[in-house]
Amino acid sequence: MRTVAMCLSILPRCRIHSFASSCLENSQRHHPGNRISLRFLSSKTLSSLEGGEQKSKKWTRKSIMTNTEGLKGDGASKSKISNNIKYNLSVETTDGLNVEKSETRELDIIQNCDVQQKMIESEELARLVTVISFDLETSGLNRSCDCVIEMAMQDLAGGKNSTFQTLVNPDCVIKNSEFHGITTDMVNQPHVPRMKDLIPILLAYVKSRQKPGGIVLLVAHNGRNFDVPFLINEFNRNNFDIPHDWHFLDTLPLAREVMKSKVAELKSAKISLSLQSMREYYNIAPIGSAHRAMSDVNTLSQVFQRMTFDLKLPTSGLIERSFRQSDLVKTAKKTSQARPKKC
């Protein structure tokens, strides 16, 4: 059996478990012959693995330590070296001055090691995660009654066939055409697919962009409350399941975070966090008509990359902020019990 202890120390445990489960399931699917287990090592466990108890009890750390075994490439070896340095420096001294100096030096090196470790983590995670921005145009705002009428996706990695765009025939009259310009006549055409026909194509597109054994991170503005519930509803209506390795990220909280830190002088003022406002804030030129799916996806892709740069968010930070279908289902159950929905 091959043991893989992954570098995920900065992720909350629930996210670690969720992400690790995805990776494990994917790895087993792609490499059925291999037996792989994931273990998260505490400092105590790692200490015992390294050959006994720590001699110094003066300094203790409760952070989750990581170790990397059996992974190919430079990243794995660097990770292990970093951990060794950390432990070798935990030496007890009796001279107060020396303690202070040693501690400072140790902290400096530990901080450097942590930065290195985070970079390695980010690189390894980036190899596993496919980031796809997406946007839906719908026949209204009610996720229970309204339907998706247009969909667009864009793999941020770019390359050939990195975008996906289509109108969707909802088999109903579109009453909000003034908002997006999509009319009933436009979607009521033989060549426009219905959602039940589109979902397999959508799944195939995402699969084609997915890295072997990796996960997909689908990004949308206000996705938690709009696009993702709409998408889930469409899948449910047509008896499809959202793939277990799909994670979702809402850029609205990121926009709030950016504006909080960048526009301190306007904290008390009303700041718009809409996608178009964020586009203007970053001086990104509009491409196509706003409120059409592909145009909004183009905008979102650029805004998203600018925001992650501003917030210094590595891939691990994105995973930390992501959510899955099951997270929304739990919330929806609570809500529906409290207030029955009406169309």
Place this chain on the structure above:
DNA sequence: GGCCCTCTTTAGGGCCTT
């Protein structure tokens, strides 16, 4: 609907998505 903010928390208004 969920989240955030404030003249709040025993609440209410506004934003964001179409």
